[in-house]
Amino acid sequence: MAWLSKRLAAVAGHVPQGAVVADIGTDHAYLAIHLIGEGRASRVVAGDVNRGPYEAAQANVRSRGLEQSIDLRIGDGLKVLKPGEVDVVVLAGLGGCTICNILDDGRPVLERLKRLVIQPMRDTALVRRWLLENGWRLADEEMVCEDGHYYVVIVAEPGAEIIKDDFLLEVGPRLLEKRDPVLHDFLVQRLSEIRAVLEEITKARGDGAGCKAGRLRQKAEKIKEVLEQWR
Numbered sequence: 001m002a003w004l005s006k007r008l009a010a011v012a013g014h015v016p017q018g019a020v021v022a023d024i025g026t027d028h029a030y031l032a033i034h035l036i037g038e039g040r041a042s043r044v045v046a047g048d049v050n051r052g053p054y055e056a057a058q059a060n061v062r063s064r065g066l067e068q069s070i071d072l073r074i075g076d077g078l079k080v081l082k083p084g085e086v087d088v089v090v091l092a093g094l095g096g097c098t099i100c101n102i103l104d105d106g107r108p109v110l111e112r113l114k115r116l117v118i119q120p121m122r123d124t125a126l127v128r129r130w131l132l133e134n135g136w137r138l139a140d141e142e143m144v145c146e147d148g149h150y151y152v153v154i155v156a157e158p159g160a161e162i163i164k165d166d167f168l169l170e171v172g173p174r175l176l177e178k179r180d181p182v183l184h185d186f187l188v189q190r191l192s193e194i195r196a197v198l199e200e201i202t203k204a205r206g207d208g209a210g211c212k213a214g215r216l217r218q219k220a221e222k223i224k225e226v227l228e229q230w231r
Helices: 006-012 030-037 051-063 096-105 124-133 166-171 173-178 181-203 207-230
Strands: 019-024 041-048 070-074 088-094 115-120 136-146 149-158
Touching (some): 006 030, 006 088, 006 115, 019 030, 030 070, 051 070, 088 096, 096 124, 124 136, 124 166, 136 173, 181 207
Parallel strands (some): 019 088, 088 115
């Protein structure tokens, strides 16, 4: 079993028992090793576009004797897969824009999947919007805090869902529904950050600063409304 960060442990927790999984951007293959070692996945295809991480993953898999269960491949995104080869695709530790590009380029693979487990490092709202606009529903979400950083895990499954509220896409509809305690802490921190920025903006001059302040005040008000409903 591989040691996992809190972030990757949260990702692993959303992989269905016995699934055939693709871990795209596997890096050192820690997640793949964990999924096999814990008996959660029956088989993992672990792909990475870079030679260095791919070779590190090879060494880690070989040292644990898991070559029969973890199929390591070097290549770009979902291009390392054939349609129908896996049930679940994990995209963790990548930027939101990169994730959307990978999904865009891998549509033949997506058509045969049962689940996506996505952990963007940034631009989470962009990922949610892409999913909803391309035939996926947000089945679940989880937020974790590790070393002072907040991470969101998005679980998507084929289906129709419409969410037009930009604020909801940014915060996370399932997180709000569950009243996720980590989300509460994140929103408290975010509100504090926005107030600090607004204080700096009030010292600045110009139309641009005024427009930015207006947008931030609107966001702050929405966060306050959400936090008040939590009580």
